[in-house]
Amino acid sequence: xxxxxxxxxxxxxxxxxxxxxxxxxxxxxxxxxxxxxxxxxxxxxxxxxxxxxxxxxxxxxxxxxxxxxxxxxxxxxxxxxxxxxxxxxxxxxxxxxxxxxxxxxxxxxxxxxxxxxxxxxxxxxxxxxxxxxxxxxxxxxxxxxxxxxxxxxxxxxxxxxxxxxxxxxxxxxxxxxxxxxxxxxxxxxxxxxxxxxxxxxxxxxxxxxxxxxxxxxxxxxxxxxxxxxxxxxxxxxxxxxxxxxxxxxxxxxxxxxxxxxxxxxxxxxxxxxxxxxxxxxxxxxxxxxxxxxxxxxxxxxx
Numbered sequence: 114x115x116x117x118x119x120x121x122x123x124x125x126x127x128x129x130x131x132x133x134x135x136x137x138x139x140x141x142x143x144x145x146x147x148x149x150x151x152x153x154x155x156x157x158x159x160x161x162x163x164x165x166x167x168x169x170x171x172x173x174x175x176x177x178x179x180x181x182x183x184x185x186x187x188x189x190x191x192x193x194x195x196x197x198x199x200x201x202x203x204x205x206x207x208x209x210x211x212x213x214x215x216x217x218x219x220x221x222x223x224x225x226x227x228x229x230x231x232x233x234x235x236x237x238x239x240x241x242x243x244x245x246x247x248x249x250x251x252x253x254x255x256x257x258x259x260x261x262x263x264x265x266x267x268x269x270x271x272x273x274x275x276x277x278x279x280x281x282x283x284x285x286x287x288x289x290x291x292x293x294x295x296x297x298x299x300x301x302x303x304x305x306x307x308x309x310x311x312x313x314x315x316x317x318x319x320x321x322x323x324x325x326x327x328x329x330x331x332x333x334x335x336x337x338x339x340x341x342x343x344x345x346x347x348x349x350x351x352x353x354x355x356x357x358x359x360x361x362x363x364x365x366x367x368x369x370x371x372x373x374x375x376x377x378x379x380x381x382x383x384x385x386x387x388x389x390x391x392x393x394x395x396x397x398x399x400x401x402x403x404x405x406x407x408x409x410x411x412x413x414x415x
Contacts, residue, residue, distance in 0.1 A: 119180070148171050
């Protein structure tokens with residue numbers, strides 16, 4: 114039995130279009146309705162056949178839904194939730210895909226009093242954006258973290274979990290604030306560091322007359338991939354999860370200062386111990402199937 118038969122996806126970028134594609138493949142009888150604030154995106158989604166129907170307004174999109182997934186930047190969650198409030202069926206479950214959860218949950222509860230809300234975060238993505246960027250296998254083998262509020266409807270939580278399982282995801286459940294601390298170190302801080310390094314390199318580029326870009330090694334290339342992520346989405350993530358991000362940034366700054374001292378004073382053993390520990394982390398990620406063990410991240414060198 115399908116967990117939901119009528120699913121509405123609001124926001125048809127990378128994640129929203131990937132949900133549509135995966136649902137088409139894994140649950141072909143589900144009725145899919147989509148909406149995006151951008152008229153060009155709606156036209157592209159219609160041309161691609163992502164959904165059975167693409168509505169011009171968010172309210173029209175949710176009229177007959179039993180699951181509504183908000184795939185918009187976390188800073189837009191409140192506005193979109195208020196736009197669907199009058200048309201949302203009483204029995205519908207509302208979820209999202211935001212990378213920060215405590216603030217999103219508070220915004221959805223304020224905008225949709227009495228609604229059944231089960232926030233979710235599929236920990237998957239690429240640096241690309243837009244409806245053409247999505248693909249059906251994006252969530253296969255990845256984690257989707259559910260962050261239901263206290264007292265949430267257990268049946269609704271299980272239905273949302275089953276929906277994501279059918280898209281190929283593994284399910285974990287966390288408290289919203291705990292999720293935000295975990296993701297601050299595993300996702301948000303790495304993006305902040307990447308944006309900073311690439312920004313610094315951009316400044317240096319003017320000084321070195323193209324040598325920074327011309328002689329980019331693999332490490333810098335990988336930072337540029339992360340730093341190419343959607344700027345609106347990540348601006349909103351940092352502002353929404355600022356307390357956890359600032360806490361982790363302070364810890365990182367302290368560790369970076371310790372590393373500076375080790376280099377300055379020639380403490381080779383200290384450096385070697387740190388690099389050995391971090392190498393083991395990489396092995397663990399590969400062993401758990403969260404990345405490809407191919408050398409150089411699977412790049413072709415033919």
